[in-house]
Amino acid sequence: MSKNFELNLSHEELIKRTSKDCLIPKEMLKEDSKEYASLSEGDKKALKHLVKAAKAIDEVFMKQDNPDNIDFKKFLEEESEKGNEDAKMTLTLFNAQIGMNAVDSEANKIFLAKNSKELPGKGFYPVDLSKEEFHKILLEMLNNGEIEEVRNILNQRSMVVRDGNKLKAIDYTEYFKKEFEYIADELEAAAEVSTNEEFNKYLRLQAIALCENNSKNDAYADKKWAELQDTPLEFTISREQYADEMTGTVVENEELNKLLEKNSIEPISKDSIGIRVGIVNKEGTDKLLEIKKYMPTLAEHMPYKDEYEQNIGQGDDEKQTMVDVDIVTLRGDEGTYRGGITLAQNLPNNDKPSLKIGGGRRNVYHRQIRISTSPEAKEKRQKRLDATLAKEFHKYYNQEADHWFTIGHENVHSLGPKSGTEALGKYKNIIEENKADMGSLALLDVLTELGMYSEEEKKQIIVTYAADNFLKAKPTLSQAHRVRTVMQSKYFLENKAVWLNQEGLLEIDLDKMIPTAEKMLADIIKVQLSKDFATGEKYVLSNFVWTEEMEIISKKLKEIDKSLNGILKTPLADKLANE
Ligand SMILES: [Zn+2]
Numbered sequence: 001m002s003k004n005f006e007l008n009l010s011h012e013e014l015i016k017r018t019s020k021d022c023l024i025p026k027e028m029l030k031e032d033s034k035e036y037a038s039l040s041e042g043d044k045k046a047l048k049h050l051v052k053a054a055k056a057i058d059e060v061f062m063k064q065d066n067p068d069n070i071d072f073k074k075f076l077e078e079e080s081e082k083g084n085e086d087a088k089m090t091l092t093l094f095n096a097q098i099g100m101n102a103v104d105s106e107a108n109k110i111f112l113a114k115n116s117k118e119l120p121g122k123g124f125y126p127v128d129l130s131k132e133e134f135h136k137i138l139l140e141m142l143n144n145g146e147i148e149e150v151r152n153i154l155n156q157r158s159m160v161v162r163d164g165n166k167l168k169a170i171d172y173t174e175y176f177k178k179e180f181e182y183i184a185d186e187l188e189a190a191a192e193v194s195t196n197e198e199f200n201k202y203l204r205l206q207a208i209a210l211c212e213n214n215s216k217n218d219a220y221a222d223k224k225w226a227e228l229q230d231t232p233l234e235f236t237i238s239r240e241q242y243a244d245e246m247t248g249t250v251v252e253n254e255e256l257n258k259l260l261e262k263n264s265i266e267p268i269s270k271d272s273i274g275i276r277v278g279i280v281n282k283e284g285t286d287k288l289l290e291i292k293k294y295m296p297t298l299a300e301h302m303p304y305k306d307e308y309e310q311n312i313g314q315g316d317d318e319k320q321t322m323v324d325v326d327i328v329t330l331r332g333d334e335g336t337y338r339g340g341i342t343l344a345q346n347l348p349n350n351d352k353p354s355l356k357i358g359g360g361r362r363n364v365y366h367r368q369i370r371i372s373t374s375p376e377a378k379e380k381r382q383k384r385l386d387a388t389l390a391k392e393f394h395k396y397y398n399q400e401a402d403h404w405f406t407i408g409h410e411n412v413h414s415l416g417p418k419s420g421t422e423a424l425g426k427y428k429n430i431i432e433e434n435k436a437d438m439g440s441l442a443l444l445d446v447l448t449e450l451g452m453y454s455e456e457e458k459k460q461i462i463v464t465y466a467a468d469n470f471l472k473a474k475p476t477l478s479q480a481h482r483v484r485t486v487m488q489s490k491y492f493l494e495n496k497a498v499w500l501n502q503e504g505l506l507e508i509d510l511d512k513m514i515p516t517a518e519k520m521l522a523d524i525i526k527v528q529l530s531k532d533f534a535t536g537e538k539y540v541l542s543n544f545v546w547t548e549e550m551e552i553i554s555k556k557l558k559e560i561d562k563s564l565n566g567i568l569k570t571p572l573a574d575k576l577a578n579e
Contacts, residue, residue, distance in 0.1 A: 046194035061332035096567035121246035223359030239271035274334030284324025319360025329573035396463035408440030441517035487543035
């Protein structure tokens with residue numbers, strides 16, 4: 001007998017949310033794609049193992065996300081089999097968002113089960129642990145001399161459970177032993193057949209890292225992964241830290257914060273794990289690599305550059321690789337459709353041990369996520385422009401320019417202060433994303449001078465950015481990627497770089513956009529350098545203001561775009577996983 005749940009969404013709501021206007025399908029590589037057909041036999045075989053590994057990470061992610069996820073999924077599957085239509089539709093939504101709680105593209109919180117509530121500590125911490133109790137227990141443990149125990153509780157790779165009156169950390173390799181060992185076996189098997197030696201070395205290192213409680217192994221695997229440039233296949237175990245809203249709160253308690261500092265314990269948010277599998281796209285990758293040679297020059301143009309150690313190495317030995325990837329599948333944290341899905345990633349994040357042993361970073365861009373060429377998508381885009389952007393700017397709007405902006409965004413994550421931003425607590429991610437956006441715009445003149453973009457392309461990036469920087473709804477503070485969008489719109493409106501005309505259409509002062517971004521970027525770096533929670537909070541809250549202009553545009557956007565979420569379709573991966 002499985003646990004009993006009650007469905008939260010009404011029949012009507014479920015019909016709406018699973019309709020094709022509201023739940024937009026996103027299709028990854030197909031069985032008959034030329035990208036797959038042109039792989040050598042060995043790589044085709046390897047891909048099968050990698051897809052199986054990816055599938056297995058869902059179980060890990062679901063446990064990290066919410067302790068009820070697995071039982072609830074089981075419940076939905078059993079009910080669906082009995083013919084319960086509502087359970088079937090709820091299951092569709094569950095599979096799209098990979099979990100029972102999510103947010104949609106209008107920032108509504110979606111709870112699929114009745115009486116389910118938001119967990120700041122997700123599945124990483126006991127469900128009944130409040131922030132106050134968490135701080136109290138840590139203080140007691142520190143005063144009791146349990147320094148190493150606290151260090152393990154506050155690291156990025158442990159699940160935390162109750163242990164009498166205390167808390168106890170269980171390393172991921174132990175907690176997820178069964179899943180990790182299965183994945184490691186699949187990686188070993190892939191390494192036996194894939195044609196690329198460097199890729200195989202990485203897979204073997206990654207397999208080792210999954211099986212031992214030793215962060216050094218992670219460092220070796222990440223370092224090797226970040227060096228991969230010319231491989232036919234792409235495989236990533238992603239570890240992102242946006243979900244955990246518990247660990248970072250320790251900096252809000254002054255007494256605790258002081259004790260942690262005294263014991264040199266740096267609290268690091270928990271990693272949510274995902275897997276990405278794909279085929280590297282040569283043409284798209286060549287285009288990306290253009291920016292690489294400009295990185296040292298870009299670093300020179302960062303504000304307050306002499307006051308911190310740059311994230312990237314200096315000179316032409318740039319420890320940064322970049323690939324454009326045709327996606328076979330995204331699973332676990334990577335595949336969650338929760339109001340959106342990621343276009344690209346620059347990993348490992350600053351807290352990871354590989355960066356301390358001289359490892360670099362690798363950017364991966366998701367082709368199937370960014371490209372939407374369907375006639376419906378085109379029509380919707382035109383409608384949106386007509387309703388929101390002054391006519392004279394339409395000629396500059398270019399979907400590809402959004403990709404160029406993203407290239408800037410991902411690379412700017414590699415610029416700026418390397419450490420100390422953990423002190424910004426829950427505002428850390430918002431400010432980091434804000435930095436990446438503003439750097440991408442602020443450095444456009446430099447990139448144009450260097451020859452990366454033409455004057456025309458520069459205008460396209462500016463206009464496309466400005467037009468897309470308005471949301472369908474005000475986000476919650478937990479949505480780092482959206483909060484920064486609001487902050488930026490507010491800042492640009494306030495600085496009169498953009499405004500609404502009498503018809504309520506967006507006008508843009510093309511000459512003011514880059515200087516305004518430069519100004520905001522300087523503010524951001526100053527906040528990061530402050531290493532002070534209150535400074536970060538003040539900066540975010542003073543800019544996170546939903547203005548009248550945003551309300552006007554959001555109403556029009558909602559009218560045109562009924563989508564509430566999306567769902568990944570992975571035909572090639574589904575076929576390979578079942579072979
Ligand atoms: Zn980013």
